[in-house]
Amino acid sequence: MELTVESIVFLIMSAITLGGGLLVVSARNLFHAGLYLMVALLGVAGLFVLLAAPFLAGVQVVVYIGAIAILIVLAIMLTPSVTQIPAIFNRQWVLNLALAAFFFVLLVSVVSPLMDDLGVDDWGADFTEKSPADVPADSIVKLGKDLVDPDKYMLPFEVASVLLMAALIGAVLLVSPDRAKADERGED
Numbered sequence: 798m799e800l801t802v803e804s805i806v807f808l809i810m811s812a813i814t815l816g817g818g819l820l821v822v823s824a825r826n827l828f829h830a831g832l833y834l835m836v837a838l839l840g841v842a843g844l845f846v847l848l849a850a851p852f853l854a855g856v857q858v859v860v861y862i863g864a865i866a867i868l869i870v871l872a873i874m875l876t877p878s879v880t881q882i883p884a885i886f887n888r889q890w891v892l893n894l895a896l897a898a899f900f901f902v903l904l905v906s907v908v909s910p911l912m913d914d915l916g917v918d919d920w921g922a923d924f925t926e927k928s929p930a931d932v933p934a935d936s937i938v939k940l941g942k943d944l945v946d947p948d949k950y951m952l953p954f955e956v957a958s959v960l961l962m963a964a965l966i967g968a969v970l971l972v973s974p975d976r977a978k979a980d981e982r983g984e985d
Contacts, residue, residue, distance in 0.1 A: 806847055814840030831870040838862050852937065868961060875972045 817837030824830040838861045845854035933939075943949040 803847065807844070810840050810843035810847060812840075813837070813843065816840075828870065828873050831866065831873055834869065835862050835866045838866060864961070868965065871965070872968045875968050 814837050817833050817835075817840055820833035821830050821837060824833055838857060842854045842857040842862070845851070845857055944954055945951055
């Protein structure tokens with residue numbers, strides 16, 4: 798196996814993604830876990846760039862890092878004293894690690910024979926001029942039209958935006974100082 802620039806970039810992006818994911822689940826501070834989530838999602842965007850999918854990389858950055866992760870961080874910051882939560886040590890981490898390794902080995906041992914039965918000979922992608930195929934020139938225009946077409950994706954797009962706005966308004970109402978003072982006095 799020869800070491801190319803693409804393989805080095807893949808290793809770096811994989812390390813960023815896996816390291817960010819590991820830090821998310823092992824962070825004791827919820828705010829830091831949200832920041833590590835953004836790092837892991839940025840690594841995924843880098844993998845999309847490596848796969849010659851710049852549109853998906855841009856969507857990954859804008860939608861996941863720019864919107865959802867920021868919404869999570871804002872919700873964490875709006876929650877009173879969330880960063881002062883005492884750290885809880887998981888005493889069963891060895892058992893959890895063993896179970897995760899067992900299920901990984903089980904998954905690989907089940908999926909590998911199934912892939913052979915399905916006729917998948919090579920798991921690697923050959924990047925030639927024919928593979929992956931060229932992206933049609935009007936694909937972005939078609940996607941944009943589909944997002945605002947009532948018969949395509951307009952309703953799910955709008956429902957998602959309404960749900961995100963409702964979640965943000967609910968988070969603000971839950972932590973508003975006037976409501977907290979009214980609750981302490983027993984007022985409605």
